[in-house]
Each structure stands twice: as C-alpha cells, then as structure tokens.
Amino acid sequence: MERLGGLLLVAAPFLAAGAIGLIFPRAWQRVLGAGIGSAAAFAGYMYFTQRDFARHFAGSTLRVADPMTTALETALIAFPIGLSVGLTLHLIASFIRNKEP
Structure with missing residues (x-):
C-alpha cells in the first residue's frame, strides 16, 4: 500500500x-x-529540498550539488513526461467530446 501512495x-x-x-482551447497549448x-x-520541489539540504550540511566536507542545477536536470526529465501526459489527456478529452450517441 505504501508503494501505491x-x-x-x-x-x-x-x-x-x-x-x-x-x-x-488549442491542442498545442x-x-x-x-x-x-x-x-x-x-x-x-527539487530546488527547495536541495536548498535546505545544502544549508543543513554546510560544514560538511562532502560536495553538495548546486540546487539550481539539480532543479534544471529534474525539469529536463519531467518536461517530456508532462508533454506525454498532456497529449494523452487531450486525446481522451477529445474522444469523449466527439463521441456520438
């Protein structure tokens, strides 16, 4: 059940x-x-969690990733997934709207 959550x-x-x-109104939008x-x-989300993490371990000798770099890498991964989800929802909505009885 925890995995589902x-x-x-x-x-x-x-x-x-x-x-x-x-x-x-338009599909590309x-x-x-x-x-x-x-x-x-x-x-x-990644920027604010990394920013707090970097501040918390400021005295550590380990190198912490830059919060902005981590956020941009996450955005590059999430953007195409979001495009796919948006296209899927658009196709589902247009199928429901254009379905004839």
Whole structure:
C-alpha cells in the first residue's frame, strides 16, 4: 500500500498539470501547458529540498550539488513526461467530446 501512495504522489503533479492544461482551447497549448506545469512543479520541489539540504550540511566536507542545477536536470526529465501526459489527456478529452450517441 505504501508503494501505491508513493506512485500517486509522483503522478499527481503530472495529472494536475494535464488537467489544468485542458483549460486551453488549442491542442498545442494544452500539451505545452501540461509539460511546462509538470516541469515547474518538479523543479520547484527539487530546488527547495536541495536548498535546505545544502544549508543543513554546510560544514560538511562532502560536495553538495548546486540546487539550481539539480532543479534544471529534474525539469529536463519531467518536461517530456508532462508533454506525454498532456497529449494523452487531450486525446481522451477529445474522444469523449466527439463521441456520438
């Protein structure tokens, strides 16, 4: 059950950004909005957690990664996943809307 909760926590920003992307009228805006929203959510999370981690271990001899670099690397990973989720949600929404009785 803990694994399911962890998977839901990881999937929540992608699904939330994809759902917010459905507000836009055009398909490319929906997909791009979902990708940018996902990348921003994960990059912000990683930046603030790394910033606190770097401050906490400031006297350590270990080299800590730069928070901005870590956030940008995370955004580069989350952006295409967000694009895929946005495209999937767009296709599902257009199928539901265009379905004839």
